[in-house]
Amino acid sequence: MAISRAERPARTRPTGRLTDSLSATSFHTTRHNVHWLPDFDIALLLTSMVKIVGLIFLVIMPMVAYSVYAERRVSAILQDRVGPNRVGIPLTNIRLAGLGQPIADGLKFLLKEDLTPGHVRKLYYWMAPALVLIPALLTCAVLPFGSELNLFGHSVPLVIADLNVGPLFVFAIASLSVYGIVLAGWSSNSKYPFLGGVRASSQMISYEIALGLSIVPVLLLFGELNLVQITREQSQNGWLLLPISFFGDGPVIEWKRLLFVIPAGIAFFVFMVAIFAETNRTPFDLPECETELVAGYHTEYSSMKFALFFLGEYAAMIIGSGLAVTLFFGGWSLPFGIDQWIIGLNDGMIPWWLGLLHMGVFFGKVVFFILFFIWVRWTVPRFRYDQLMKLGWVYMFEIALANIFLAAGILLLFRA
Amino acid sequence: MPSALFYFFAILMVILAVAVFINRNPVASAMCLVGSFICLAALFIGLDAYFIGIIQILVYAGAIMVLFLFIIMLLDLKAEEKRQIRPLTFLGGMAVVIVLVFQLSTVLYSFEPGRVTLDQRPIDTAVALESRASLDEPGSIAAALERGTLPDVHLLGERLFLDYKAHLQIVGVLLLVATVGVVVLSRKRLS
Numbered sequence: 001m002a003i004s005r006a007e008r009p010a011r012t013r014p015t016g017r018l019t020d021s022l023s024a025t026s027f028h029t030t031r032h033n034v035h036w037l038p039d040f041d042i043a044l045l046l047t048s049m050v051k052i053v054g055l056i057f058l059v060i061m062p063m064v065a066y067s068v069y070a071e072r073r074v075s076a077i078l079q080d081r082v083g084p085n086r087v088g089i090p091l092t093n094i095r096l097a098g099l100g101q102p103i104a105d106g107l108k109f110l111l112k113e114d115l116t117p118g119h120v121r122k123l124y125y126w127m128a129p130a131l132v133l134i135p136a137l138l139t140c141a142v143l144p145f146g147s148e149l150n151l152f153g154h155s156v157p158l159v160i161a162d163l164n165v166g167p168l169f170v171f172a173i174a175s176l177s178v179y180g181i182v183l184a185g186w187s188s189n190s191k192y193p194f195l196g197g198v199r200a201s202s203q204m205i206s207y208e209i210a211l212g213l214s215i216v217p218v219l220l221l222f223g224e225l226n227l228v229q230i231t232r233e234q235s236q237n238g239w240l241l242l243p244i245s246f247f248g249d250g251p252v253i254e255w256k257r258l259l260f261v262i263p264a265g266i267a268f269f270v271f272m273v274a275i276f277a278e279t280n281r282t283p284f285d286l287p288e289c290e291t292e293l294v295a296g297y298h299t300e301y302s303s304m305k306f307a308l309f310f311l312g313e314y315a316a317m318i319i320g321s322g323l324a325v326t327l328f329f330g331g332w333s334l335p336f337g338i339d340q341w342i343i344g345l346n347d348g349m350i351p352w353w354l355g356l357l358h359m360g361v362f363f364g365k366v367v368f369f370i371l372f373f374i375w376v377r378w379t380v381p382r383f384r385y386d387q388l389m390k391l392g393w394v395y396m397f398e399i400a401l402a403n404i405f406l407a408a409g410i411l412l413l414f415r416a
Numbered sequence: 417m418p419s420a421l422f423y424f425f426a427i428l429m430v431i432l433a434v435a436v437f438i439n440r441n442p443v444a445s446a447m448c449l450v451g452s453f454i455c456l457a458a459l460f461i462g463l464d465a466y467f468i469g470i471i472q473i474l475v476y477a478g479a480i481m482v483l484f485l486f487i488i489m490l491l492d493l494k495a496e497e498k499r500q501i502r503p504l505t506f507l508g509g510m511a512v513v514i515v516l517v518f519q520l521s522t523v524l525y526s527f528e529p530g531r532v533t534l535d536q537r538p539i540d541t542a543v544a545l546e547s548r549a550s551l552d553e554p555g556s557i558a559a560a561l562e563r564g565t566l567p568d569v570h571l572l573g574e575r576l577f578l579d580y581k582a583h584l585q586i587v588g589v590l591l592l593v594a595t596v597g598v599v600v601l602s603r604k605r606l607s
Contacts (some may be wrong), residue, residue, distance in 0.1 A: 124443070164560070164569060168470045175478030179450065182482070186443065186489050194489070201486045205479060225569050 043154075051160050055145065056137055059363065063370075064314040065102035071374050073098070078378045109307040117188075117300050124187035129305045132180030132312035136319060139173045142166045143322045144228045146332050146359035147235070147339075150352050158332070158359060159228055166227035167215055170323055171208070174278065177312065178204045181280075181287060181297050184309070188300040196296030199385065200287035204278055206392040211274035213400035217263045217407030218327050227326050235333030236340055240264045242330075245337030247344070256414040263407035268328045270400045275320040277392065279313060282377040286385055321369030322362075329365055332358035422462055429455035440497045442488045446481060453477045467569045 069084065076083025087100035116125065146158030163169055178201055185197015218240065222230050238245035241264055243257035277284040288296030298309045325331055333339050334357075342354055383391065432452040439445045453476045460469035524530065545561040557574065560567035576584055 124447075163466055164567065165466045165470045168467070168474060172470045172474035172478055175474060175482075176450075176454075178478075178482055179447070179485070182485055182489070183443075183447075186485075198486065198489065201482050205482055208479065 047156050048160060051156075051158070052141075055140060055160065059145075060137065060140060060315060060318060061311075063318055063363075063366075064311050065106065067314050067317070067370050067374075068105065068310070069098070069102045070371065071377070072101070074371065074374045075378045078375075106307075109304050112303040114303040114305065119189045120300060121187040121189060124183045125300075126305075128180045128184035128187060129301070129308035129312070130180070131183065132177050133308050133315065135173045135177040135180075136312045136315035139170045139319045140322070142169045142227055143319065143326060144231050144331055145322070145362050147232075147350055147355055149355040150350055157228070158355065162226070162228050164226050166225055166230075167219070167323065167327070168225065170319065171212060174316065174319070175204070175208055177316065180309075180312065184301070185287075185297040188297070190300060192293045192295075193297050193299045196287040196289075196293050196299070200280065200297060203280075203284065203286060203388065203392075206389060207274045207277035207284075207396070210270055210392060210396035210400050211278060213397070213404065214267045214270035214274060215327060216400075216404045217260075217267045220404070220407050220411060221257075221260055221264075227331070231326055231331035231333060234330040236337060238337060239330035239333070239335060240328050241268060242335055244335075245340075247337040247339075247341035249340075256410070259410050259414075260407065263403050263410060264328065266399060266403045266406070268324070270396050270403070271324060271327070273391075273396055275324065276373070276376070277388070279316045279320055279373075281313075281317065281373055283380045283382050284388055285382060286388060289382060291382075317370060317373055318366060321366045321373070324369060325362065325365040332362040334358075334361060422459065425455045425458040425462070429459070442491065442493060442496055443485065446485050446488055449484075450477050450481045453481070464566055465568055467572055 073083045073085075075081075083098070084101045085098040086095060087098055087104050088095035089100060116122065141160040142163050144157075144159040144162075149156045149158055181200040181204075182197045185193045185195070185200065188194070218230075219225060221240070222233055224230055224233070234240060236245065236249065237243065237254065237257060240257075241261060243261060244253055246252055280287050286296075287293075288298065290296075293299070298306055301309065339354070339358075343350055346354075429452050432448045432455065435448040436445045436452065439448060453472060457469040457472040457477070460466075460472060545558060557567050557570045560570065
């Protein structure tokens with residue numbers, strides 16, 4: 001099929017033709033007529049590759065490593081301990097406040113004995129850690145981590161895939177990570193991991209409903225499922241939870257947006273609770289709850305396979321924070337519509353330093369949320385399992401449902 | 417969608433679907449079914465139907481199959497693995513499959529619009545925008561079309577909630593009745 005398509009006479013792409021982020025793979029013939037390969041849009045493909053590799057290996061992975069470090073340091077501060085402050089540059093006495101710790105931890109995990117117990121189901125036992133990590137990393141594809149970078153006359157949008165179903169994509173792929181936990185629990189073939197797996201599956205399914213319903217008011221306001229558009233709108237009219245814009249097109253304070261802070265605030269609360277439950281963080285870490293289940297679903301794991309579960313949990317936490325930032329706190333945008341002022345000064349263009357600043361702003365907000373996750377973990381005690389279920393089904397679900405009606409009512413009130 | 421990707425996902429989907437009933441272990445079958453669903457979602461996405469593709473993963477792979485797995489894990493798998501296939505059941509199953517394949521092949525053979533490929537009739541957002549010009553309220557659909565993207569979520573929502581609103585309500589009531597029925601049937605009788 002590919003051959004017959006390439007052999008047809010050269011045709012330029014019609015202007016109205018549907019083009020989106022995935023059109024990197026669409027066929028069109030060029031001067032160099034290669035007959036056996038579809039002709040890819042090399043520039044788009046290259047920038048996408050750079051974005052994928054850069055985002056995952058230069059940003060998310062180090063962030064995961066350093067959030068483990070932050071977790072240990074912050075918990076130490078909260079409990080009036082010192083925490084890991086020794087490891088610095090190897091072979092020297094420079095300590096750098098223990099910033100070398102994640103590298104040492106990573107090496108330790110790689111070099112430890114990788115023990116596979118005799119009683120496990122091998123295939124699923126090996127597959128499970130990957131099934132936790134991969135969905136968590138996949139979801140970062142739709143998060144807009146910056147506005148656009150104008151370099152050498154080219155404009156590169158700082159999002160890997162500009163999909164029209166952004167939040168749904170994140171929920172769908174993130175919901176697949178439950179298989180990793182369930183299979184880990186089941187394949188370990190022992191009691192505690194199994195109980196952890198069963199708990200994880202029912203917990204994640206219960207809170208997925210609250211998670212999905214909680215963002216409906218946000219989508220009602222924006223009328224849009226595209227995260228790039230949602231962020232751009234907030235960049236012009238102020239963040240959803242801070243709807244003040246001095247430099248946008250509209251008035252400084254729009255009454256509709258100001259009143260909408262109430263349902264948006266409730267939505268944010270339900271969303272955060274559900275994200276805590278989905279990422280199995282304390283106070284909802286029942287699947288690995290060490291006082292009851294030893295270590296829950298990863299009891300039988302050791303070495304790097306154990307570390308992969310850890311990486312998956314922290315990566316999911318980063319993506320959850322990223323989604324919360326994008327939906328409620330303006331993503332990469334600066335507050336009060338300052339972006340519009342700077343863009344206005346630069347003849348409607350986004351200067352390269354502003355593109356970099358937007359990236360910094362986005363990850364700064366994400367880091368803030370990660371610290372919030374850590375803070376909650378070391379202050380709030382764990383729920384009992386029946387309390388967790390009751391909270392999810394009786395309170396969060398109902399609050400989210402009522403909130404949709406409230407949001408729709410406010411939008412109806414201000415309808416032109 | 418490049419045809420190479422279509423064949424990749426289609427063949428993988430069929431292989432995984434076959435693996436669902438070849439595997440004697442119910443957990444392995446369930447996981448193969450999940451993989452098959454994900455391949456189906458990839459085919460939908462290849463048709464520019466992002467919303468349907470994502471919902472396929474969200475609902476079937478992310479929710480329903482997790483519940484399946486949840487129940488399967490609580491069963492006695494050893495008894496299931498030892499179970500013999502009875503020839504009569506095998507024949508009955510094969511008969512259903514053959515009838516279904518026959519029906520599908522006759523229907524698909526006479527389905528003319530299915531022969532049109534996206535290459536012969538590309539989705540032209542300019543034409544789509546023109547056809548909406550008669551509507552009073554342009555809204556976000558027109559905005560998306562002007563950007564050159566296909567607002568499949570909006571189009572689907574418009575079709576569902578304007579043209580088929582009565583049908584949607586009836587389906588909703590049906591699901592509610594089924595849920596209430598399950599609760600009533602599974603309730604423990606105290607006395």
